[in-house]
Amino acid sequence: QQQxxxxxQSLIVQKGGISxxxxxxxxxxxDYFPWYQQFPGKGPALLIAIRPDVSEKxxxxxxxxxxxxxxxxxxxxxxxxxxxxxxxxxxxxxxxGSYQLTFGKGTKLSVIP
Amino acid sequence: xxxxxxxxxxxxxxxxxxVTLRCHQTENHRYMYWYRQDPGHGLRxxxxxxxxxxxxxxxxxxxxxxxxSKTEDFLLTLESATSSxxxxxxxxxxxRAGGLETQYFGPGTRLLVL
Numbered sequence: 437q438q439q440x441x442x443x444x445q446s447l448i449v450q451k452g453g454i455s456x457x458x459x460x461x462x463x464x465x466x467d468y469f470p471w472y473q474q475f476p477g478k479g480p481a482l483l484i485a486i487r488p489d490v491s492e493k494x495x496x497x498x499x500x501x502x503x504x505x506x507x508x509x510x511x512x513x514x515x516x517x518x519x520x521x522x523x524x525x526x527x528x529x530x531x532x533g534s535y536q537l538t539f540g541k542g543t544k545l546s547v548i549p
Numbered sequence: 550x551x552x553x554x555x556x557x558x559x560x561x562x563x564x565x566x567x568v569t570l571r572c573h574q575t576e577n578h579r580y581m582y583w584y585r586q587d588p589g590h591g592l593r594x595x596x597x598x599x600x601x602x603x604x605x606x607x608x609x610x611x612x613x614x615x616x617x618s619k620t621e622d623f624l625l626t627l628e629s630a631t632s633s634x635x636x637x638x639x640x641x642x643x644x645r646a647g648g649l650e651t652q653y654f655g656p657g658t659r660l661l662v663l
Contacts, residue, residue: 442591470651479639479654480592525591536582536607537652541591 439463440528442540449547455513457543459526462507466528470537471500471511474523483524484511516547552576553655555640561661568627570658572640574620580643581623582607582652583615585636592639598623630662 441460449455459469470485486493486500486509493500499512513520523544527537552575562568572581582597584607594607596615604615612634616624627634640655 468650472654477657479656482651482653485651527592536594536597537592538594539592541589 439538440526440540442526442543444543445541446544447546449516449545451516451518451547451549453516453547455511455516455520455545455547457511457524457526457545458508459510459528459540460506460508461528461538463528463530463538464507465530466538468529469500469502469509470527470529471498472525472527472539474525474542480525513545516545518547518549521545521547553640553642553653555638555655555658557658558656559659561663562630563663564631565629568630568660568662570625570638570640570660572623572625572655574623574642576642576644577620578642578644579620581617582641582643583613583623583625584639584641584654585609585634586639586657587636595625595638627660630660632662634660635662636660 439462443458471483472480473483474480484495484498486502488504491502497514502509523542525542526540529537554573556571580599583595584592586592593609595609595613596607598604598617614626638658641652644653
């Protein structure tokens with residue numbers, strides 16, 4: 437049972453464009469929603485994260501939008517650059533302390549010049 | 550870097566042999582995790598630990614065991630490796646970033662079971 441559904445599987449964006457990746461979750465107990473960025477041969481690295489008490493969080497060119505009623509959240513990458521080409525994973529977690537995370541299946545982003 | 554190392558980084562083994570992967574942290578974090586990553590499946594939790602000698606199963610724990618005798622080390626053992634366990638294995642630890650608890654990942658171990 438997949439608890440976090442991520443789309444699209446792959447995405448090609450022109451340099452300077454906006455990349456948008458969407459995730460939907462089922463478990464209403466989730467209260468923590470991070471995004472991870474992974475480059476080939478490396479481990480995932482935390483990019484940005486949000487709690488349900490806010491609808492949007494922005495860090496530089498990266499923005500998380502969160503819709504609690506729809507149980508959806510998305511990552512927007514503004515002014516996408518070739519260096520942003522990577523695989524992006526959304527995740528959802530719950531429970532204080534351990535924050536066990538359930539991951540989406542990932543989106544491979546390619547930003548072309 | 551979150552102070553996580555994994556060893557070995559690459560391993561080739563044969564079906565039926567035991568394999569142990571090691572995760573070492575220098576951050577003194579309580580929580581440690583083992584994930585496997587496979588194409589089309591993302592990251593799936595195998596086991597996690599919430600303290601020395603305290604471990605619990607994750608989503609895909611069959612065929613795997615873990616041990617944690619020291620805070621800094623978390624071992625993942627495949628008692629009898631199978632080809633379906635060919636994967637990239639990541640260790641993670643919990644830490645805080647921007648006031649939020651999150652997980653930091655190691656560099657991974659590529660395991661090929663022939």
